[in-house]
Amino acid sequence: MPHPVPASPHAAADLAPRLGRTVLYQLYPQSFADGNGDGMGDLAGITARLDYLQWLGVGAVWLDPCFVSPFADAGYDVADFLTIAPRYGTNDDLAELTEQAGRRGIAVLLDLVAGHTSDQHPWFAASADDPADDRYVWSDAPVDGFEPGPGRRGGFYLPNFFPVQPALNFGYARPDPAQPWRSPVDAEGPRANRAALREIMAHWFDLGVAGFRVDMAASLVKDDPGLVETGRLWRENREWLDATYPGRVLISEWGDPRVSVPSGFHADFFLQFGGDDDGLPLRSLWNNGAGTVQPSWGEVPSWADAEAQGDAGTFVRAWQEATGAIEAAGRGGLTGLPTSNHDFTRLVAGARDAEQARAALVLTLTWPSMPSVYYGDEIGMRFVPETPTLEGSRLNPTYDRAGSRTPMQWGDVPAGRLGPDVAESRYLPQDPDPDRPTVAAQLDDEGSLLHLVRRLAHLRTSDPRLDAAADVSVLATGYPFAYLRGGTLAVVLNPGRDAVSVAVPGAATAREVEVRGLRTEGDVVHLAGHGYAVLDLA
Incomplete structure (x- = not known):
């Protein structure tokens, strides 16, 4: 199934109108692919693998920060917002990436660290x-x-995260005579910083970038009850964006779409933190290693677990609440559903059964949110424990993010099969498991996780029933989790190890789109352990 290509390379940057049917792919630049052979992933390596991303069905890529930095926090400590870090290439290399990506219908998003800089800035x-x-x-x-x-x-x-990340001053929502450092939001410094945000965005928009994922987007205005002033700041930025660069997008790391999307963002991810429930909706789907690398979360039974002790209802209710708030605001926008990211363990964590990743990825790619696939999740890369700490990856004695940042596992891809030959990154050690999954090993295996993700990504692009705006009707939230998209596309998922059943009206005569472990008796759908079914009832 061909991926639609815009009429010109620049049309790919017009992402907003097609965001609801786009598959976003997050890649860690230093870990993805090495274009010049120095061991560090770079922009040339990403450009060389664009054919792979197009083949996979990706419509937009998000790059973690690639700007000049001392890399005390892997680039989230920016020392120059307008210049690509030499280890990744040059501004011309970024322009070449956006040009070549656009020719393949792929938009490029950068990471905007809005709330702080490096102490070297x-x-x-x-x-x-x-x-x-x-x-x-x-x-x-x-x-x-x-x-x-x-x-x-x-x-x-005042730092915003690590001590080497001084907080930019966007003002305080409330004055306090006992704290004279509190500037009002309209003081000179906060006004200068708001203007700088637009200058940074405009600089990269003019080089073909389609938008930004905004780091710690809720952190700007301090002591801001209800994040009222922070929301006003982002709504003003959205008005500027729509007037000056229509079609470009802002996606937030906020973790509460109920608040962030009405505040001006095109989308906000459900995250392992954020909101009044501190990330419970996403952790109730996939716990991503809670209790092993982040014990302060406690043990939250997750739905995507072989023990089948969780329930997707917590997530569904949060999604419904967020969607209602977005609709009431009248601006439009989406929730985002990520598989994982650079801060948390992957869908496959330690010794957990990689088969559970299948049901999780089917959910991600068929639910009415913006799907975001973290690089390597499409082949089942695992969180690698005891990966050496690097560039601020360790946050506490039991939580080191390096295990989610290991190099993309390409394997021995035949030269020219997925574009120009390119080296694997050596930014961190590879997963030492000799049976680690690779792109090369799955490339010709139609039954592989890679091909499942590819088929679903292209289906997401081509079937209007999977647009984020299309209707969803939930039939069950446990085991299995079952729902209808667009009235006639049924999705039934079982990450648990035991067989389950559910009635789906029309299943007896449905066309099988994607199935594993499926058996039907009339309109009753039976799924084996780790089974799934996408059925066309029309």
């Missing part, structure tokens, strides 16, 4: 030397959570 150096500079949050006296400042200014600055 010239803005911070200037602010550290000038007491009148309020681009960052400074206190003359020590304050809990603040760090001692460098430079002639002295004093203490």
